[in-house]
Amino acid sequence: MGIGWNFRYAALGFCLLTSMAMGQDNLLDDAKSLFSPIPKDPPVLNSNPATAEKVELGKMLFFEPRLSESHNISCNTCHQIGFGGADGRPTSIGHNWQHGGRNAPTVLNSVFNIAQFWDGRAADLMEQAGGPIANPIEMGSTPARAVDQLKGIPGYVDxxxxxxxxxIDPLSYNNIGKAIAVFEATLTTPNAPFDRYLEGDEKALTVEEKKGLALFMGKGCASCHSGVNVGGGMYAPFGVVEKPGGDFLPPADEGRKRVTGELQDQYVFKVPSLRNVELTAPYFHSGRAWDLDEVVAAMGTAQLGTRLAPEDVSSIVAFLRTLTGEQPQVTYPALPPSVATTPRPAP
Ligand code: HEC
Ligand code: HEC
Incomplete structure (x- = not known):
């Protein structure tokens, strides 16, 4: 993998440099070759077709606190749909007020990511959804208890x-994941100013934002943050050129090395999507950075070995704000009531 990403990085940097050296000034064409707009309709998931019933069930489960041992924590606790799909905290608070080690990434547009979690340890949304329910410091339940809990609520059986x-046995842990995944696939944010620009509306971005886009491509940010999610498509070390300080990159979290066991994956993380990034502070897997200007400057030194001028940082941040799309309009679901025999919350 080390070789893979290095090669890709170098090749793309080279293409960008040549097109710029040749004096081409077609910003829109360059942008179209690196990014694509968010589709207007939610994507279809492999072997998990979305029906109205399944999406509605997935929505109920996403908001369902009884999937947690305390009956107090739902997916939406840490991925608030009205709050950029995240929780606005450095690290989340889970079962019994325990803190996890990483910042909660947004669920918005996560369907477009190459894999799920900062280290990519879940292949897709369905596999991912099983994680937090059974994680002792997140929702604190187990697969068997989660299934028993829902089987004890007649509305869910139905x-x-x-x-x-x-x-024959539709209420299974696997199907909890499938239903949540089809709902999450609807949480996309199309029609951002940048999407309208990519679709050909040259007035969708201001002069300042276009300057930011040109810098984003010209300086090499887009060699990692590209594609439909402006990121989310590959892995890269945090600290390619210069290792960031222990504040942003606490030494104990070795990232993808924990998943692959490979030394070359030490401090490698999934390149995060920058869609809606202005809504999802704090930043980095450590959740230690609150200021987007500071984050962009840190990316310049850590990933590119470039000290960006303050006015370039401002332009890039202005461009990043054009990645904010239409937020999902979700009607809060009516959750089916517990009955006398429904399992109770842990004390
Ligand atoms: C206690 C807080 C908490 C709860 C509850 C929680 N999550 Fe998360 N979620 C996180 C954190 C923290 C991460 C990142 C962990 C990591 O990368 O190791 C994460 C990662 C994710 C991701 C990966 C996104 C990406 O781009 O990599 C998805 C999708 C997700 N959660 C969906 C869910 C769903 C669905 C539920 C409910 C079944 C849920 N989460 C419950 C905190 C939470
Ligand atoms: C070599 C690949 C690479 C390059 C080049 C790169 N990034 Fe990143 N970027 C990453 C990775 C990996 C992370 C996640 C770091 C972490 O938290 O572990 C990241 C994180 C970010 C974040 C924080 C997102 C969040 O939600 O926490 C922003 C913003 C960002 N990059 C913007 C930029 C900008 C602007 C540039 C150009 C100046 C740039 N990046 C260049 C790989 C790269």
């Missing part, structure tokens, strides 16, 4: 039957 009509 809803799983309707969402998975062909199955």
């Amino acid at each position: 809803a799983f039957r309707k969402a998975f009509p062909e199955e």
Whole structure:
């Protein structure tokens, strides 16, 4: 992998440099070759077709606190849909007020990411959804208890039957993940000013924002942050040129090395999507940076070995703000009531 990303990085940097050296001034064409707009319709997931019943069930489960041992924490606790799909904290507070080690990434547009989690340890949204429910410091339950909990709520028995009509035992842990995944796939944010620009509306960006876009491509940010999610498509070390201080990169979290066991993956993380980035402070997997200007400057030195001038940082940040799209309009679901025999919350 080390060689893979280095090569890609060098090749793309070279292309950008040549096109700039040749004096080409077609910003829109360059942008179109590196990025694509968020599709207007939610993407279709492999072997997990979305039906209205399944999406509705997934929405209920996303907001369902009874999936946690305390009946107090839902997915939406740490990924608040009205708050950029994140929780605005350095690290989240989970079961029994425990803190995890990493910042909660947004769930918005996460369907477009190459894999899930900062270290990519879950292949897709379905696999991901099983993680937090059974994580002792997040929702604190287990797969078996989560299934028993929902089986004890008649409304869910019914809803799983309707969402998975062909199955003999529709209320399974696997299907909890499937339903949540199809709902999450609807949490996309199309029509950002940058999307309208990519679709050909040259007035969608101001002069300052276009300058920021040109710098973003010209300085090499786009060699890692590209594609539909302006990131989310590859892994890279945090500190390619200059290792950031222990504040942003605490030494104990070795990133993807924990997943692959490979030394070359030490301090390698999934390149985060920059979609809606102005809504999702604090930043980095450590959640230690609050100021987007500071983050952009740190990327310049850590990833590119460039000390960006303050006015260039401002232009890049102005461009990053054009990545804020239309936020999902979600009607809060009515959750089915517990009955006398429904399992109770842990004390
Ligand atoms: C206690 C807070 C907490 C709860 C509850 C929680 N999450 Fe998360 N979520 C996180 C954190 C922290 C991460 C990053 C962990 C890591 O990368 O190691 C994360 C990562 C994710 C990601 C990966 C996004 C990406 O781009 O990599 C998705 C998707 C997600 N969570 C969905 C869910 C769903 C669905 C639920 C409910 C079943 C849920 N989360 C419950 C805190 C939480
Ligand atoms: C070599 C690949 C690479 C390059 C080049 C790069 N980045 Fe990053 N970027 C990353 C990685 C990896 C992270 C995640 C770091 C972490 O938290 O571990 C990141 C994080 C970020 C974040 C924080 C996002 C969040 O939600 O926490 C922003 C903003 C950002 N980069 C912008 C930029 C800008 C602007 C440039 C150009 C000046 C740039 N990046 C260049 C790989 C890169």
